[in-house]
Amino acid sequence: MSLRPAIGIAHRMGLQLLRSKWTIPYLVLFPLFFIGLYWVGFSTSPVGESQTFLLGVVNQDAGLSKDVKSLFQNETIINSSFTQYHTSEALEKGFGYEFVNILANLTYSNLTDAPHIFEVIRYENESAADSKLFNRDLDLLIVLEPQFSNTSLSILNRYWHNTYGVFLHEMIQASFPEAPDLPTDINSVIRVIGDESYLNFKMAKSLISIIVREYQDLTTAFKGPGGSISLQMNEEYEVSIPKYSLFALSIPGLIAFGIIVQPSLISMLFCMEFRPTNRTFDRIRLTPSSARSYILGSILIQIPVMIGQTLILFLASLILGFNPKGDLLLGFCIALTLFPFSLFLVYISTAFLSNEDVVGNVLGFGAPFIAFMSGAFIEVPKVILFSEVFPTSSGYPRDFLLWDLLPITHTVNALRQVLLYDFEVQLVFPDILMSLFLSLTLLLLSLYCFSYLRFKRRS
Amino acid sequence: MSNIIEVRELKKYFGKGDKLVKAVDGISLDIREGEIFGLLGPNGAGKTTSLRMIIGLLKPDAGNITIMGGDPLKNGNKLKRKLGIIPQSVTFYEDLTVEENLSFLAKIYNIPRSITNERIDSLISRVGLEKKRKQLVRTLSGGLQRRLNLILGLIHDPTIILCDEPTPGLDPQSRVAVWEVIKELPNQGKTVILTTHFMEEADRLSDRVAIIDHGKILVLDTPKKLKSSIGEGDLVEFTLTEKTNLENLAQKLKTFEGIEDAYVSSGLIVIRSLDVVSRLSRVLGFIESHGSKVENMSIRSTSLEDVFINLTGRALRD
Known part of the structure; x- marks a missing residue:
């Protein structure tokens, strides 16, 4: 296949894009409008710097079971991560007791006046906290289940497993064969309750999820080199909450949204070929140039458009004060993995729609809808399709949700984790892989539809 | 002269039941090499549908088409290089210049760069668009746009040229310019099929004319013989x-x-x-x-x- 026709198509589309009155609005103004809107509305809503959230706690932890407790008697236990608390106390009073104290004493460590993150209010039972939650006297309520302590000692941690080759819960199972098979994910014994539409709840919930993840990662018991059993938490660990405004927290989603707005412009350009009054596409069909040349040419021109627009979105975010904690270049590359999905939107829409106004409207309304469903703007309710199947950075599978069928959901997740929480590439790899797999599958489907409906069908 | 296109019992129906429209209903004709062949008929007679089937844009319900000895549905790409289309609707990019439109099509046909410029110059001068070559097409008058539409079908030097209603809505000056270009084509060894509902156009340009109505050919002969046939x-x-x-x-x-x-x-x-x-x-x-x-x-x-x-x-x- 000669590349000349494809290059010709790319060149022609490039000229049309440069001269189209829609290029600047779609590629620059529309996405910037949304970023600007969030900046105006939420750039002064700090999360994590000085706000203290009202946290209700119902601690139902039954403590360690007798048999498990005896395993740790007279052993050296080191836990200096939350400095004033020692795991010896946890052994006696339960890990739930320790965890609630940790929450109550957490401070924003990167501030000199170190205000507390949570004001913890303890309740005997859920019903006592319900009305407080309803009246927003509480931002969030957590309930620690009875198995909290036993689960804390059964957590799976890949790092320690790789180092010492054994999980504590395997040891427990070996020592006490009659002991129940305990859950190994701390999230399964913590319930988070609150109003999903309440902003403070969302912010508090995101903080809690970070803390629980850290707790999960660091609360690890293992058989130490000296032959003793120790329960150790990383001494160097400190609670550090990134200081992001709501605007900054929304940036990964807004960037992803901006990228999927771009197909509207390209699709409108395609549809100009199908106009009944100017059948340029018929002219192309009457040339020996194949569908492959046409598609290749149109993809070639979309590459610089995609890179350019992503660059504009990142630059605009930075100019408006977005200060990411993570690797910007990695984030940029992750954003570019939306390219196949963006192509899918172009080819699937133009395979079936031939009116540029209709395509503009469908994708113009469709892009925000898709972005919304992916959780780019706000968190969407959980609709679980498959429980605990999707690999995560911590090594514990999470639920596969309905929204995970959208490639953009995974890109937004990966982008958030990298830009806001400084995750390394290997930790977001499952999401990137899933995003590419889904979008390439959809892209192939759309290319088949486009090629068949636009080039081959004659009757 | 040998036949360059042979059409046998060509049929194309649209709709079903009471709404069935026999757009083309068993057309047979032979088009000779080097002639201008006119398909004359009112709007909706089946001219454009026939043409779309001949060039392979539409699949016939029945019948055979042979172009230069080959089947257009099977040897599509080979024949596409031999066919030049001047469609009824305009087929250019309004936001490109005259020259960019021609250059784009030259790339699509994979015409070597060495001859592209020379051919663009020649075509532009044939229709008098020299002064407009760097102008965006949307800024040209309707007549000049039609002239461009004509030469876009000739950029790859085709052997057979199919003109589908090339002149409706044109000012007299542009119409004559288009006619002159079409009339000159047989002298360059080209065969032309011309569909029109302008009897003057068919009469002036065609060597032979088929009058078509309701999807059927009523008569086929030279314009002179057809006219004398009625007295x-x-x-x-x-x-x-x-x-x-x-x-x-x-x-x-x-x-x-x-x-x-x-x-x-x-x-x-x-x-x-x-x-x-x-x-x-x-x-x-x-x-x-x-x-x-x-x-x-x-x-x-x-x-x-x-x-x-x-x-x-x-x-x-x-």
Whole structure:
């Protein structure tokens, strides 16, 4: 296949894009409008710097079971991560007791006046906290289940497993064969309750999820080199909450949204070929140039458009004060993995729609809808399709949700984790892989539809 | 001359049941190498549908098409290089210049760069667009856009050129420019198929004409033979002040001595006679005796439109 026709198509589309009155609005103004809107509305809503959230706690932890407790008697236990608390106390009073104290004493460590993150209010039972939650006297309520302590000692941690080759819960199972098979994910014994539409709840919930993840990662018991059993938490660990405004927290989603707005412009350009009054596409069909040349040419021109627009979105975010904690270049590359999905939107829409106004409207309304469903703007309710199947950075599978069928959901997740929480590439790899797999599958489907409906069908 | 295109029993139907439309209903024709072949018929007669099937844009329901010995559906890409299309609708990019449009198509046809520029220069000068070559097409007049549409179909130096209604809506100057280019094509070894509903266009340009209506070919011959087939003599068209009862009047005029034919077409009374001028005073007197007056009158020779009327009882524009 000669590349000349494809290059010709790319060149022609490039000229049309440069001269189209829609290029600047779609590629620059529309996405910037949304970023600007969030900046105006939420750039002064700090999360994590000085706000203290009202946290209700119902601690139902039954403590360690007798048999498990005896395993740790007279052993050296080191836990200096939350400095004033020692795991010896946890052994006696339960890990739930320790965890609630940790929450109550957490401070924003990167501030000199170190205000507390949570004001913890303890309740005997859920019903006592319900009305407080309803009246927003509480931002969030957590309930620690009875198995909290036993689960804390059964957590799976890949790092320690790789180092010492054994999980504590395997040891427990070996020592006490009659002991129940305990859950190994701390999230399964913590319930988070609150109003999903309440902003403070969302912010508090995101903080809690970070803390629980850290707790999960660091609360690890293992058989130490000296032959003793120790329960150790990383001494160097400190609670550090990134200081992001709501605007900054929304940036990964807004960037992803901006990228999927771009197909509207390209699709409108395609549809100009199908106009009944100017059948340029018929002219192309009457040339020996194949569908492959046409598609290749149109993809070639979309590459610089995609890179350019992503660059504009990142630059605009930075100019408006977005200060990411993570690797910007990695984030940029992750954003570019939306390219196949963006192509899918172009080819699937133009395979079936031939009116540029209709395509503009469908994708113009469709892009925000898709972005919304992916959780780019706000968190969407959980609709679980498959429980605990999707690999995560911590090594514990999470639920596969309905929204995970959208490639953009995974890109937004990966982008958030990298830009806001400084995750390394290997930790977001499952999401990137899933995003590419889904979008390439959809892209192939759309290319088949486009090629068949636009080039081959004659009757 | 050998046949360059052969069409046999070509059919294309649209719709089903009561809504079935026989757009093309068993057309057969041979097009000879180096001729201009006209397909003349009213709108909706099946001309464009036939053409779309010949060039492979539409799949026939039945029938065979052979172009230069090959099947366009099977040897599509090979034949596409030999076919040049000048479609009814314009097929250029309005936001590109004249030169960019031509250059784009040259790339699509994979024409070597070395000859692209030379060919663009030649085509642009043939239709008088030299001064407009760097201008965006959307800024050109309708006539100049049509001229561009014409040369876009010639950029790859095709052997067969299919012109689908190339001149409707054109100013006289542009129409003549387009006609001149088309008329010149056989001299360069090209074969042209021209669909039109302008009888003057078909008459002036075509070596042979097929008159088509309701998807069927009614007659096929040279324009001269077709015109002579309906009889000798010139035609006089009368526009009357009184528009009612024209049919009755025409029937009576038909019985006059020396009047070969008389009929109503598009609100006019038309008579055909060998020595038409000598019979005018009697005809005018007869019309006035029926309480009407002649508003306008014109004398002309027989046209292809008269052939169509003779065959169908309707005018081409009806």
